[in-house]
Amino acid sequence: MILGFVEWEAGEPLETSLQMLTLARDVADQTGTSLAAVAFGEEGAAVADHLGEYGVERVHHVADDRLTPYAPAAWGQALADLLEDHRPEAVLAPGTDRCQEVLAHVGATCDLPMAADCTAVEAGDAYEVTRHRWGGSLVEHARLEASTKLLSTAVHEVPIEPADVPTDPTVHTVEPTVDAEDLRVQVDRREESDVEGVPLGEARVVVGGGRGVGGPEDFDQLEELADLLDGALGSSRAAVNEGWRPHDDQIGLTGTKITPDIYIACGISGAVQHWVGCKGADTVLAINTDPEAAIMQKGEYAVVGDLHEIVPELNEALREREG
């Protein structure tokens, strides 16, 4: 059995979980075994209705009030119980903050190796996994061998594909053996953020500024451009380090990963750590004085020149159109 850890919202599996299930089904097919899923929380059972389409035959539903709200070590223990009872060949989880964390707990409690951010698996006795390093600017081929292989899937890398033959999954309720120690860490409360506008990670248009912007005031032009396009403003780490923008604006390896229709990068050189945050954009248009800058090669469109001359003109032209 291959076991996939499914996250959901409002009774529906998240996209990242469906990406994971697509890879999990591939592993199940390669090894000639069945595909099962595990889901936590009240609506976990309702999620089963959506999983037959992806070839899931069995859903383990962890319905224990003590595990709502989220408690990483306790969720890990519940998975460890499933490992003990069913000895799956592999457990796959999407590479989201929570799943990555829970899977690491499983690896630690069961003393098993874990491979994070995988994009492909060649399953034999040992698995040869392809995984991301440096946020995807490097690919690693690694050998994973264990009684149960633990792997997370890099997000938005495996296209979602329904199974050729849909299934009708059975639901099994699981009662985990968690104790007080497993519940030492649990979400205590939630605080809403007061940030307005489109969140960077969800915006269809993102305008980014880097060291080439030259100072905090000059970000006004970029902000205006973002507003005119109903988009969000982002920045490079250099601009954050200069104190020109807050860290929430940072795009990249240690910032936000964006997936807009278009990313307009102004005065940004395109270091690998920035590029991994914006390569999810359908189109990248770079404005830079240096035609040799990496971002001017990597993107779809390049405009050579001073952003301080180009951006105001562009804003003016857009305003006129709206006019």
Added chain:
Amino acid sequence: MDVLTCIKRVPDTGSKIVLTEDRQSIDASNLGFTMSPHEECAIEAAVQLVEAHGGTARVLTLGPPAADEQLRTGLAMTADEATLLETDGAEWGPRATANAIADAVRAAEEEFDLLLFGNESADAANYQVGIRVAERLGLPVVAGIKSLEVEDGTAIAGREVSGGEEIYEVDLPAVVTVKEGINEPRYASMRAKMSARRQEVDRREPDAESGPGTFEKLRLEAPSDEDSAAEVLGEGPEAVPRIIEVLEEEVEVV
């Protein structure tokens, strides 16, 4: 309070990554070295907590002798002590690394109140060393934290989620893994750098022990050059009409 921060020496790559011939690592012959920004923030959090509550801040790394450089960056940021778990430079997997760190924590004279890690290392991004150390030491662990306070022996830690923040409260001793953005790491003054250079670094030889099963690197690959030779829309403000065309016809956002 006594705080330990674990950091990892990694090459400071530029716009393109070049591999060594055997494809086992990044060719760093023309590169400097650094650590993950998450880890710089972890050091900053540690020294701020020690400034507020007293105690000592120790930085630790498992790596080659040259990783001394990253420890001294920590000392220059006003950490008090440094430990190098010295290797021959070969990359250690996340399990062996975590076991060696946990054993060093057990062997240390201090009883740490807080162990800080980055959420993930910049190069390997295994997302697990901090959690494994916590489990091995029987400590609670909160991962991916963007705000942290300590009050009366309790850590109050916030993790960013869509639309807000989840708050955790954990009794110390505990492990916390942090993300960049939690604070703004200080720039070390010239004087702090000078004095960091003279400080003693505690050197130890770690045991490699990684348990059943294997997770080992076979080879690295730089993804096929994505350089698409972008289409140049023009130079200077004269390109504006072409930019608008792209926005309108191709991306359809105006």
